[in-house]
Amino acid sequence: MSDTNLSAVLFKAKDLQLVERPICEPGKGEVQLCMQKVGICGSDVHYWQEGRIGDRFVVQAPMLLGHECSATVTKVGDGVTHPKSVTVWLSSPMACAGNAMHARLAATTCARMFSSWPRPLTVVPSPDTTCMERTSLPDNVSFEEGALIEPLSVGLHACRRARLSMGHRVLVCGAGPIGLCAMLSAKAFGAAAVCVTDIDSGRLEFAKKLGASHTLLIEKGQTEEQVAAKVAETLGAAPDRTIECSGAQFSVNLGVYATKPGGVFVIVGHGPSKVEFPVVSLVAKEIAILGSFRYINTWQTAIDMISCGKINVAPLVTHRFTLEDTLAAFETARSGVGVKVMIDCAKHEKK
Template identity: 45%
Template sequence: MGEENLAAVLHAAEDLRLEKWPLPEPKENEVLVRMARVGICGSDVHFLKHGRIGDFVVKKPMVIGHESSGVVVRCGKAVTSLKPGDKVALEPGVPCRHCSYCKEGIYNVCPKVSFFACPPTSGTMARYFCHPEDFCFKLPDNVSLEEGALLEPLAVGVHSCRRGGVGLGSKVLVIGAGPIGLVTLLTAKAMGAATVILTDVVEQRLEVAKKIGADGTLLTGKLNEEEIVKQIWNLFGGDGPDVALDCSGTEPGQRLAFLAPKPRGVAVMVGVGPPEIKAPLLSACLREVDIKTIFRYCNDYPAALAMLASGKVNVKQLITHNYKLEEALQAFQTARSGVGNPIKIMVHCSQ
């Protein structure tokens, strides 16, 4: 290949460096991928700022990035479904495949899952990366590498809507209009939701939501909780939504997910919030609201890819900034500063 494996390596909080990383060699069930596009996620920025997320602590240098796509350049001897030249999206979480959770098909909660850019596992913001064949998804000709990288956040939207039971005719509230809230909006509409309304404390985010298909929005920054719930019910015609998905990862957002659904509705905790919150549990109990949680995704990449290939979902409209791998430090500065109102920042690891 004749090319160094340049990578964006996180050494500790506030210590992200561009440096040469060892060139990987594929095992018999793996493919070597020349990375093409890697999106920057909020969790990447959190690791950069704090050096940890909960119990996951950066203790040694780690390549960052987990929303990724690339082109296969070499295959291990046992690989049968992929060949050099195939465009692929990489699902970041690889489980043990042997525990009871894996055998039951809920591999996202496998206790031994290895996830890109989640210590101690390195991520994909590099020139080259090796990954198991069965967690690489071949992209059809009409799905771009940019779209392939965005399969990862889209899979979160798919998993969230599936957990919430979103379907034909559903009335859906999405709390938080950041990248995950926006892909959840796109997913809910693709799954047949009749009405999807988004809330946020930032007007600019809600303007984006309107442009990509939201049926209504509510700016909540200056309203108290009781007023917010009342206005949400008014927006849904006097009744609460069937499903409320908190994509904000904040205590106010999670409380709203408990309070907003109609009786026998569903509240889904999507965003990663504080370890403990003060929740209006009695209110939810009196309306028999089902409370569900999500952790990443599981068996959702195929559905997400089908949404892209069919044209039912357009994620390209979420990409606001593009940087070369050599500009990764600048890309992360844009992500953390918010200058230019970034939604999804894409790093081009190769042309």
């Protein structure tokens, strides 16, 4: 175990620093975690570059970036009665240890929801004292795959919100990490075909290799109606379910035009604070539009899907960095050259 606690701390927009922090001992009802892998999410990049995500989530004090993580338990405090069940823990701000509505409320209002400890050593509450979900990883699930449980959970939750089931034709807008996780989840749910759209041909090629049934490049000058027609032609019919993961106004409109009458359109992507809908088409087609915000009760399902081989998230990791190279890792994530950038905290440990 490391005898230092080098941490990536965001002090304000564009001010991300590596600093040493004290190593805390676990108190009553707490455990000490040693971080292994931490993935960089688009939200982390937004916080770093802009100090906020919209008007709701604003950096008001130094915060630790990174919420896609896997860790080992190194110490337990008094009152932690099941240490064997937490050999490896994963942080999940939308778990349901108790009442579902309470867990959802706690997750959506907690100011620390995005600061899940990307540092070698940290102390967190035990499962007995918090609604946060921490789940053991089976031996055949790696630490990298464990860190990808969080973004995969976003995709799984969106598919559940869409009431996606076997035989559905599905449109996924956006081939970033969340869009790819939504595609993988849709296939695992039994979708007959999944079409992924994006403005980047490289990302679409990656989506195809990852298992997308179809991909469609959105070219400059095309209208939403034109792309919607191409989606229907590609899938053989209008999609039963659409999952929007880009946050782009174009894709929001596309979802309304593309989704079949009576279908379900789930919006995951965070774009502008205000967007417009083609209301006449929305009403005439009786499309159900639902928001999907992170996840709830997905952790064990995601782990099981990876463990049994139903979903393969390993190829999502395209770039790897040590903790000391965190700034370079964030620059890589911001550039968009890869898909998922992973920071290895374990390599920082002194032997």
